[in-house]
Amino acid sequence: MLDGISSGPAAKVRLAACSALNAFVAGIHDREALQNVFPGIVSCLTKVLSSGIRSRTPYKVLETCIYNFEQVLCKVVGHSDSLSVQKPLKASPDAKNAGKSWLNATASQVKMALSSIVVLRYHDRQEVLDALFSLCFSALTICRNALAECAPLMVETLITLSSHSPQEGSSQNGQQLQLQQLLASDPDLVDNLKEALHESIVALPRVAGANDETKRRRLIEQLSTALRLLTAQHLDLTALNGPTVSALVSCVSTAVQASSTSTISSVADGSADVGRVLQSAISSAEQRKFIPIIFDPTSQAGLIAGLQSLVRQLQDSALSAGILRRLTTWLQTAAGLEQMGILWLVLQMFENSSIANQTTDQWLDMHDDEFDPLREEAYSFALGILGQSAYDDSVDWRLQALSLETVAQQANFQAKDFRPELVDTLYPILERMGSSNAALQQHAVTCLSIVSNACGYQSASELVTENADYLVNAVALKLNGFDISPQASQVMLMMVRLCSSALIPYLDDLIESIFAILADYHGYPRLVEPLFEVLNAVVEEAG
Numbered sequence: 001m002l003d004g005i006s007s008g009p010a011a012k013v014r015l016a017a018c019s020a021l022n023a024f025v026a027g028i029h030d031r032e033a034l035q036n037v038f039p040g041i042v043s044c045l046t047k048v049l050s051s052g053i054r055s056r057t058p059y060k061v062l063e064t065c066i067y068n069f070e071q072v073l074c075k076v077v078g079h080s081d082s083l084s085v086q087k088p089l090k091a092s093p094d095a096k097n098a099g100k101s102w103l104n105a106t107a108s109q110v111k112m113a114l115s116s117i118v119v120l121r122y123h124d125r126q127e128v129l130d131a132l133f134s135l136c137f138s139a140l141t142i143c144r145n146a147l148a149e150c151a152p153l154m155v156e157t158l159i160t161l162s163s164h165s166p167q168e169g170s171s172q173n174g175q176q177l178q179l180q181q182l183l184a185s186d187p188d189l190v191d192n193l194k195e196a197l198h199e200s201i202v203a204l205p206r207v208a209g210a211n212d213e214t215k216r217r218r219l220i221e222q223l224s225t226a227l228r229l230l231t232a233q234h235l236d237l238t239a240l241n242g243p244t245v246s247a248l249v250s251c252v253s254t255a256v257q258a259s260s261t262s263t264i265s266s267v268a269d270g271s272a273d274v275g276r277v278l279q280s281a282i283s284s285a286e287q288r289k290f291i292p293i294i295f296d297p298t299s300q301a302g303l304i305a306g307l308q309s310l311v312r313q314l315q316d317s318a319l320s321a322g323i324l325r326r327l328t329t330w331l332q333t334a335a336g337l338e339q340m341g342i343l344w345l346v347l348q349m350f351e352n353s354s355i356a357n358q359t360t361d362q363w364l365d366m367h368d369d370e371f372d373p374l375r376e377e378a379y380s381f382a383l384g385i386l387g388q389s390a391y392d393d394s395v396d397w398r399l400q401a402l403s404l405e406t407v408a409q410q411a412n413f414q415a416k417d418f419r420p421e422l423v424d425t426l427y428p429i430l431e432r433m434g435s436s437n438a439a440l441q442q443h444a445v446t447c448l449s450i451v452s453n454a455c456g457y458q459s460a461s462e463l464v465t466e467n468a469d470y471l472v473n474a475v476a477l478k479l480n481g482f483d484i485s486p487q488a489s490q491v492m493l494m495m496v497r498l499c500s501s502a503l504i505p506y507l508d509d510l511i512e513s514i515f516a517i518l519a520d521y522h523g524y525p526r527l528v529e530p531l532f533e534v535l536n537a538v539v540e541e542a543g
Contacts, residue, residue: 002044005065011058018064025072035102038076042113045069050116059125066131069117070138073110077103077146078138103146111150114139118157122218133161133175140182140189155192159229163221176225180232190233194240197226201243205250209258213302220306224313231317241322244314245330248307248323252341255303256398259296288450290408293401293439294340311348321370324349328377336396343402346378350409375413382406386428390435390487397440400432404447411454419455422467426451427474427491430464434490465499472506479513489530496537504542511538 001024004017021041028034045065048057120132136154139147147154162175183190200223207219230237291297295304314320324346331342350371382403388395407425411418429451432444452463464471471491478488492510495503514531521527 002040005061005068006044006048011061014058014061015064018061018068021068022071025068025075031076034072034076038072038106039109041072042069042110046113046116049120059123059128062120062123063125063127063131066117066120066128066135069113070131070135073135074138074142077106077110078142107146107149110147111153114147114150115153118153121157121160129161133158136161137178137182140186144186151189152192152195155189156196159193159196159222159225160218163218163225176229179229183229183233190230190235193226193230194237197223197230198240198243200226201240201247204247205254208251208303209254216303217306220310224310227310227313227317227319235318237318238322241319241326244319245323245326248311248345249327249330249334249338249341252307252344253337255300255307256294256337256340256344259294259300288446288453290401290405290443290446291439293443294344294398308348311345315349320349321374324371324374328374328381331378331381340396340399340402343378343381343399343406347402347405347409350375350378350413375410378406379410382410383424383428386425386432390428390432390440397435397437401440401443404429404432404443408447408450408454411451415454416456418451422451422455422463423470426464426467426471430471430491430494431487433494434487461498461500461502464495465502468495468499468503468506471495472510476510476513479510479517486530489534492534493530493537496534496541500541504538507538511535 001017001020005014005021008014008017025034025041045068048065049062049069051057114136118132118136120128123129123132136157139150139154140158144151158175158179162179183193200219204219204223207215210216292304297304314323327342327346327349331339331346334342385395385399385403386407390400407429410421414421429444429448432440433448435441435444448460448463452460455463457463457466472495475488475492475495496507514535518528518531
């Protein structure tokens, strides 16, 4: 019978042998008799199951063997107070004493067998995964006393099995509900789940840095599931804040570093085409969506989606406020790729509608006290970055782009209440619209479109026209101080092109300043050419 299971000539023969084994085990009512054949049965089934993926064993055989293993395991080592279709055998008092020593000796062998079997958690057939879930679940319930040492392995496997991108109404959703009920009844298993989550968090940077998309996806799915299960238990998870933040930042920084070369090579250097920029501003009014700039959107698409999914799960967990607090504090002192990674994570944390739009009572209660100050910290940091010159090579253009995203996010959050902030934000946005970096330029265009829409303006042109007074003042301060850096002329050029003739009445003093600068620097073509472009644009729009 066992030979038929392990080496039968055809799948039908092997399935018939499995059926015979099922009837054999069900028909034995003497525990000691079943204990005598238990090692041989376990050895045979383990041999079949542990080589299931490598040997391409038919999935039906694997499924049936797993159920056979569960049947004999529950009947031999299960405890009588468990609720199960397959009840464990009863034994006399003398047999119970002898059975304890036998169970202690057998438990370690069973653990080794289960360790070999759980490799099937990545099998491609759902039938096999469901059978394995049933086995692991029974090991934690029916066989809990005898197989206490197997609990961490079983919990980790159950998390993996219930993490395969569950859809509404799928078996994974039902499995997660079963796990939640089991965790609610056993605090020890909750501790096992916490340990599994901590180990996954620690492993995240290493797995994210490896060139294995499948492992990355699996680990992120497992992290999301573990967080979801722990959140449902309403536990204090503050101890995980620090490790989680460190792992996330390390993971994102590593991914950014891996994408740096390909991302930068796709950026166009060369002079900005004002006509193209303005046309882009018109089209972006329909899109209002930023393009990815710190990740490679093709080779790292899976990683981006996985990280965003994990962050969404963190947003809905008890960790959200603590993680955001740590990230915003760290943002002020970090540097380089680490700082970029932190700002990206902060943006993702605030992106979720449950926080940004306060759609649940939790966020309504905590919003003012918890999230407003953190959002303001991130926004103030972004203003500090944008306050530096767009031509300052010491400031990474990607950090400037993420800062533009932060401004746009703040505008969306505050809506028309953001209008007073235009005094500080509009000039840096227009300055970066004149950047020679095509990606940064496009980000500025998208940001301007988002801000104008959020503030209730019909178009970017209306926004600039309505706020022309302090824009003109900002440019005048630079020109009157004989600041001939290119950003002032670029901002003025963008203003003229966006607002057309509506801006001309505001420009009298600026034009006088331009002529004064031209008189002093007429011998330096590269310095005065941008100013001639501005005068030419004024003439064209006035005509």
